[in-house]
Amino acid sequence: MSTVADLIPGDVIDGPLGLLSATFVSATPHPIYASLQLVTWRISDGEWMHDALRSDQHVGEARPATPADREEALRRALLGSADSGRRVRVHTHPLGEPCSPSCAHSSAVQDHNEQEQR
Secondary structure, eight states, rough: EEEGGGGGGTTTEEEEGSSSSEEEEEEOOSOOTTTTTEEEEETTTTTTEEEETTTTTTEEEBOOOHHHHHHHHHHHHHOTTTTGGOOOOEEOOOOTOOOOOOOOOHHHHHHHHHHHOO
């Protein structure tokens, strides 16, 4: 399993049942929650997605890739068709709502909120 800290821009993670995949674009410190990273993905359906995840959060297994593979995946993600770049999916879940197996967002936020309350 790959963690957010393991990912290199251009890494591709396959979603559940192989229906969609996500290309990792970047991870930066979250502007509000210091213990989280703001992770940007380009989904294979053309949408952008942003997650708030811990750097040690497991995100699935990155496909084996060479630097050239990553560069090509990142190029496709960033230079996708002009029409597909208009949609942005902000990945949010109410705390406690179950997520798909590939989504660890709610547990990361819940863990963070529990730590903040202590």
